[in-house]
Amino acid sequence: MKNxxxxxxxxxxxxxxxxxxxxxxxxxxxxxxTIEKTSTTKQVNFIGQWYHEGNRELLVRNxxxxxxxxxxxxxxxLKFPEEIYYQREDPESNAxxxxxxxxxxxxxxDIIRIIDDFAGVYKQTNNPNWAKDYLVDFSAIQEFRDKxxxxxxxxxxxxxxxxxxxxxxxxxxxxxLWYNSKVAEKMGIKIKNNQMTVDDxxxxxxxxxxxNQHHRDSTITPLFEAGDWQTAGGVFFQMMAxxxxxxxxxxxxxxxxxxxxxxxxxxxxxxxxAAYDILNPNYKQIAWGESxxxxxxxxxxxxxxxxWMYNIWLSIDKEKTMNCVPAEFPVFKETNIYPGGYQIxxxxxxxxxxxxxxxxxxxxxxxxxxxxxxxxxxxxxxxIKTSMAEVSFGVDQFEDFSSYIQRRYSTRNxxxxxxxxxxxxxxxxxxxxxxxxxxxxxxxxDEAIGLMN
Amino acid sequence: MNSSxxxxxxxxxxxxxxxxxxxxxxxLFSLGFFYVQRFDxxxxxxxxxxFETPAFxxxxxxxxxxxxxxxxxxxxxxxxxxxxxxxxxxxxxxYYSLSLEDKNKDVATIENLSNYGLFDKELSEAIFFDEKxxxxxxxxxxxxxxxxxxxxxxxxxxxxxxxxxxxxxxQLTWLFIIGSVFCILLxxxxxxxxxxxxxxxxxxxxxxxxxxMKEGKLMSSPIQIKSNDELGWLAASINELNLSxxxxxxxxxxxxxxxxxxxxxxxxxxxxxxxxxxxxASSVEQVSSSVEEMNxxxxxxxxxxTVTENISKNAKDGIAELLERxxxxxxxxxxxxxxxxxxxxxxxxxxxxSLNAAVEAARAGSExxxxxxxxxxxxxxxxxSRLAAxxxxxxxxxxxxxxxxxxxxLVNLAPQINKTTQLxxxxxxxxxxxxxxxxxxxxxxxxxxLVVQKNAASADSMSAKSTTMEDEARRLKSAIExxxxxx
Numbered sequence: 001m002k003n004x005x006x007x008x009x010x011x012x013x014x015x016x017x018x019x020x021x022x023x024x025x026x027x028x029x030x031x032x033x034t035i036e037k038t039s040t041t042k043q044v045n046f047i048g049q050w051y052h053e054g055n056r057e058l059l060v061r062n063x064x065x066x067x068x069x070x071x072x073x074x075x076x077x078l079k080f081p082e083e084i085y086y087q088r089e090d091p092e093s094n095a096x097x098x099x100x101x102x103x104x105x106x107x108x109x110d111i112i113r114i115i116d117d118f119a120g121v122y123k124q125t126n127n128p129n130w131a132k133d134y135l136v137d138f139s140a141i142q143e144f145r146d147k148x149x150x151x152x153x154x155x156x157x158x159x160x161x162x163x164x165x166x167x168x169x170x171x172x173x174x175x176x177l178w179y180n181s182k183v184a185e186k187m188g189i190k191i192k193n194n195q196m197t198v199d200d201x202x203x204x205x206x207x208x209x210x211x212n213q214h215h216r217d218s219t220i221t222p223l224f225e226a227g228d229w230q231t232a233g234g235v236f237f238q239m240m241a242x243x244x245x246x247x248x249x250x251x252x253x254x255x256x257x258x259x260x261x262x263x264x265x266x267x268x269x270x271x272x273x274a275a276y277d278i279l280n281p282n283y284k285q286i287a288w289g290e291s292x293x294x295x296x297x298x299x300x301x302x303x304x305x306x307x308w309m310y311n312i313w314l315s316i317d318k319e320k321t322m323n324c325v326p327a328e329f330p331v332f333k334e335t336n337i338y339p340g341g342y343q344i345x346x347x348x349x350x351x352x353x354x355x356x357x358x359x360x361x362x363x364x365x366x367x368x369x370x371x372x373x374x375x376x377x378x379x380x381x382x383x384i385k386t387s388m389a390e391v392s393f394g395v396d397q398f399e400d401f402s403s404y405i406q407r408r409y410s411t412r413n414x415x416x417x418x419x420x421x422x423x424x425x426x427x428x429x430x431x432x433x434x435x436x437x438x439x440x441x442x443x444x445x446d447e448a449i450g451l452m453n
Numbered sequence: 454m455n456s457s458x459x460x461x462x463x464x465x466x467x468x469x470x471x472x473x474x475x476x477x478x479x480x481l482f483s484l485g486f487f488y489v490q491r492f493d494x495x496x497x498x499x500x501x502x503x504f505e506t507p508a509f510x511x512x513x514x515x516x517x518x519x520x521x522x523x524x525x526x527x528x529x530x531x532x533x534x535x536x537x538x539x540x541x542x543x544x545x546x547x548y549y550s551l552s553l554e555d556k557n558k559d560v561a562t563i564e565n566l567s568n569y570g571l572f573d574k575e576l577s578e579a580i581f582f583d584e585k586x587x588x589x590x591x592x593x594x595x596x597x598x599x600x601x602x603x604x605x606x607x608x609x610x611x612x613x614x615x616x617x618x619x620x621x622x623x624q625l626t627w628l629f630i631i632g633s634v635f636c637i638l639l640x641x642x643x644x645x646x647x648x649x650x651x652x653x654x655x656x657x658x659x660x661x662x663x664x665x666m667k668e669g670k671l672m673s674s675p676i677q678i679k680s681n682d683e684l685g686w687l688a689a690s691i692n693e694l695n696l697s698x699x700x701x702x703x704x705x706x707x708x709x710x711x712x713x714x715x716x717x718x719x720x721x722x723x724x725x726x727x728x729x730x731x732x733x734a735s736s737v738e739q740v741s742s743s744v745e746e747m748n749x750x751x752x753x754x755x756x757x758x759t760v761t762e763n764i765s766k767n768a769k770d771g772i773a774e775l776l777e778r779x780x781x782x783x784x785x786x787x788x789x790x791x792x793x794x795x796x797x798x799x800x801x802x803x804x805x806x807s808l809n810a811a812v813e814a815a816r817a818g819s820e821x822x823x824x825x826x827x828x829x830x831x832x833x834x835x836x837x838s839r840l841a842a843x844x845x846x847x848x849x850x851x852x853x854x855x856x857x858x859x860x861x862x863l864v865n866l867a868p869q870i871n872k873t874t875q876l877x878x879x880x881x882x883x884x885x886x887x888x889x890x891x892x893x894x895x896x897x898x899x900x901x902x903l904v905v906q907k908n909a910a911s912a913d914s915m916s917a918k919s920t921t922m923e924d925e926a927r928r929l930k931s932a933i934e935x936x937x938x939x940x
Contacts, residue, residue, distance in 0.1 A: 032574040035605065037544045062519045069518060069540065069548040070606060369514050 043075045044357050046111040049345050051080035054315025055377035056308065062373070063365050070364075074357055081113055088289050089228060095120030102134035107349050110358035116343035116415075118161055119429075129162045136348040136359055137164035138366075144168070147366050151411045152342055152383045166347035168366035169383020170374055171308070174340030174405045175234045175416050176326030177201075178303040180295050183220055187211040187301065193327045193397070194404055198239055198269055201330035208301045209276035221280040222273075224300035225436070226288035231304045232279065233435050234339055234416045235329050239266045240423065241339075241414070242331030251337065251414055255425025260449060263423050265332070267438045267445035274441040281440070296320040306340070307380045310398045326401035328408075338409040339416035342383035381406055424452065465656060470645045478637055485629045492625050496618045500592060503532045505579050508596035508609040511540070521549045521609065533613040536591075540598065541572055542607040566610065571595050575605055590615040655684045662691055669935040671699045702936040709930035716923030723916030730909030737902040744895040748888050755884030762877035769870045776860060776867065783860065796845070800838035807831035 046064060050056035057080070064076040080086075087093040098114055098121045101107050114121065114135075121130055138144040144165075145153060152169050177196070184191050189207045192200055208222040225232040243262035244250040250259075270278075280286065280300070295303040296313055297320070303309075313321040329339070346365070348358040364370070371384030379398040414422075420431035434448035443451075507530050510516030518540055520526040527535040540549040541560050550556045555563060560572045571580065572595075579596035591614050598606045655678045662676050672695065678688035810828025 032571070032576065034573055035543055035575045037573065038542075039544065058519075062517065065548060066518050069542055070600060070604075072542045072544045072546070072606070369517075373517060 038072045040075050041073045042071075042354055042357050043077055044111065044354050044361050045077045045109045045352075046079070046358070046361065047084065047109055047113045047346075048078050048080045049113050049115070050311070051082040051086075052315070053308075054311045056311045059370075059373055059377050063370055067361055067364055071357075071360075074361075076361065088287070091228070092120060092124070095124045099124030099130070102130060102349060105351070106353070107351060108353075109349070110352035110354045111346050111348055111362060113345060114166060114347045115345060119419075131166050131347070132162040132164050134350055135164060135166040136350055136352075136355070138167055138359075138362070139165035141359070141363065143363050144366055147363075147368065147371075147385050149342075149383050149385050149411075161344070165344070167344045167362055168346070169342035169344055170365060170370065171343045171345055171378075172341065172374075172381030172383055173306040173308050173343070174326075174338060174380070174402060174413070175231075175238075175304065175306055175329065176309075176401060177235055177329050178295055178305060178309060178324050178326050179301055180298050180303075180323050181325050182323045183298050183301050186298075187220075189301070191325075191327060193325060193401065194408075195334075196328055196330040198330045198332050201235070202269065202272060204301070205273050205276050205278050209278075212277070219299060221294075221300040222276065222278045223302040223304070224291070224294050225279045225283040225304075226286045226291055227284040228286075229288035230283075230418055230436065231288075232439070233418055234304045235302075236266045236270060236435055237416055237422055238329035238335075238339055239269060239332060241337055242333055242335040244335070247335050247337040247412070250422075253421045253426045255428065259423070259425055260452065263433065263452075264445060264449045267435070267448050270435060270438040271441075271445040274439050279436065279439050283436075292316065295324055298323075307398065307402055308378060310380075311378050322396070325397045328401075328405065336409065337412045337414055338405055339414055340405065340409075341411070341413035341415055342381070465653070467645065467648075467653075469652070470641065470648050473644055474637060474641045477640060478633075481633045481636065485633055489622070489626050489629055493622050496621060497592075500532060500615065500618050501579070501581055501594070503530065504581070504592065504594040504611050504613075505596060506530050507538075507611070508579060508594075508598060511609060512597075512599045512601070514601055518549050522551055522553070524551060527551070527611075531611065531613060533592075533615065533617045535611055535613040537610070537612040539566075539610040540607060541566075541610060543605060544607075545572055548607070569593075569595060572608055576608070590619060651680070652684065655680065655688065659684070659688055659691055662695065666691075666695060666698060669937055671695060671702060671936050671938050673699065673938070698936070699938060702933055703938065705933045706930065706936075709926050709933055713923055713926035713930055716919045716926050719919035720916050720923055723912045723919050727909050727912035727916055730905050730912050734902055734905040734909055737898050737905050741895055741898040741902060744898055748892055748895060751884045751888045755881050755888060758877040758881040758884055762874050762881060765870050765874040765877050769867060769874055772867045772870055776864065780860070783857070794842070796838055797842035800836070800840075800842050803831055803834065803838060804836055807834070807836075 044067075048057070048060040048064075050060060061078065064078040068074060068076050081094060081097070085093060085097045090096075094113060094115055095117055098112055098117075101109060101112055102121075102125070114131075118131060122128060127133065139153060139158060148165075148169060153165065158165055179191050184204075187208055188211070189204050191204060205222045208220065212218050212220060212222075223232055223235075240262050241247060241250045243265055244258075249256075292312055293316055294300050295309075296317055303324075307326060309324070310321065310326075313324055346362060348355060348362060352358050366384055368384065368386040371382040371386035374380070374382040374384070375386075379396070380402055416422075420428040420433060423433040424431045431452070434443060434451060437443045438445055438448050507516060507521065507527065510530075511518060511521075516530075520530075521538040521540055524535060527538055535551060538549075538551040539547050539555060539560075541547050545560045547555050547558050547560055547563075560566045566572065569582075576595065576597040579594050582593040582595075584591040584593055591612060593612045594610070596609045596611075598609050600606060658676050658678060662672065665672060675692040675695070676688045678685055680688075807828045807830075810831055813828065
């Protein structure tokens, strides 16, 4: 090749890319057409939930904001109960509010918070049909049915609500025996996250007590309990549930000798644990809301509450939250039921000022996207039918727990409340069952059973 | 330094390597420039795509609106640390905003946004603005947001510095430069190594072999280059050439030796031939002179023969005459003999007479004595005459005999003389022929002499030439000895 040919070749190499470069251009331009501005013509008055509970509050606010954006003629007037009526020291304040508003002729609110509390309002109104009378039945709406998990659209739930389903099952949750992994490590206790037996639990409490004995300056409570919202009972209720050979007998809430015997058995355990100072002695004076960080701050080993605590703690201290591990409640023997389930948080008043918009709002809330957000935000299940709304295994201990419980118990859940019916059977809602008296050593199991009899 | 550069640049492989590396460098950098530019464009396109991603996800319900208030989510989606992002409704309300202070405001109240004049327009696609503030490049996108059903909801506004993209571009440029330099270095090393291994070392081998051949060192061992390419073929050809040269040189050397030896022999032979030729010439001269002499002799002989012939003819004639005369003589002799007979008869008669006279003189006694004496004397004379007559007769007879003999001889001699004459004629003819032959011989000898002289000259010349040839053969040998054969 002659020199000039080489030069031509090199020049081509130089020029070609530059020539090619001219071909790349960015895309710009759009067709512009002036649009008419929409003005706000409607409003939905919405009482929210999970005020100051981090992501869950954010979720509610975002749902409202998204609805507003997608419906720019609608204003969502979101207020939280804490901003309106809620008084933490009064566990019935919500039921009272609901009982009050449903009977108003011109209620101020379209969407009210019912917190899955049929009984509370029933208690306030003494009207077993209060829900059917005052609340919109979403089960009659096809879109709702389409987007709700079918297993929740059953008659038993409708029966519970007097024949209707008043709103979406956004919140799913399980009760858990939370423990602080750092505390457990400090105490040298290796806690089973799943399939914990009563003996395991007793041994953990004993170990914690032993630790406290050896560390006199230690103020670590083996099992935390608050005075205004007592939740530690959940562990013992599940112990009792596991005493039944047939879990449906437990759920049937029929008073029986066996039932009392089973409770006696549980109280015997409580009695044994009382010797190890299981509860914080002054628990009655402790406000739950003020002691939320007890587990985070490594002040107790165990803490009984729902899986939603993840969100609450996350909003307080993300790093410490990772030390909190949810464990399955201990059992005497395997059972196929577990405390937890799906809650109907909101309902639309039949005489709501913006009823249709409110229904539309809750239907939008019952969407797959919101369900997914719920799962993502709370690491808890949801009753909304979504393709991706199930918690997954292996992400962290929170999702592991929810995933495990979901797989193990499916929808065979029962609602844990400190309800005497569960212990003594139907019509014993207000019957005392002396759990904490036995746990604190105030009385023996036998004495408690004697009193119950 | 210069010489080392010169040495370096004198290597073909280095030249080729340099050419390849130069082309590679130019190609790499020009392509690099092209691709960096393309990559920049792609980055911009990609960035715009990334900018469009949130709008797409938002419009399809795959992304929460509140995500636009999460700078990490935005950064993850967009790939840049977004400085501002807003969702603005068709009513102008800012529903979501990364800048929280702008939330719920009307877009018309925010100068930066209202200046775009787009938030009362229905956009069919995203609009991008390449902006520059205080030397920093920004990309702004205003994209339409819709519901899945197509309902026009508003706008997604993203404003972001092109920090990462610029960093990526710079990184890419540097990466390309470093990569290119590394590639060039690596490929240079590989190319030079490869060329050195694959070509230079082989070419050096070939060159060395050719240099050896040029220097006359012919190696018997072939060049070991195992490559199925031009170099391999060249090596094979050089090996063949080498072998051919070895064979040729060997043959030439052998021939030169032979020629030298032969030349020497020829020279010696030539010298001998020249000497012989000289001697031959001398001999030829002698022969020539002898021949000339012989010719002269022959001519003389011829002349003599002619003379002899004449003589012979004369002798013949004389013999004939002699014969005639001899016949006459013979006749005369015969006559003489006859006469002698007469004498003899006379002598006999005289003797008878003397005897009678002596008988008378004896009778005449003493007085007849004197006669008796005369008669004795006469008888003696008669005796003597008879004796003489007898003797003459005998002599005559003898003469006749001799004459006969002579006659016979002459008769015999005559043919011989005839023959001699004839022979002499023949001799003469022969002599003439001989003379001619001698002349011819002489001529031939002269010619031979000339040839001999020529031969001598040729021998001399040949000797000289053979000397020259020997010299040439020596020179050839010397020249061919330039080639040294291994083993």
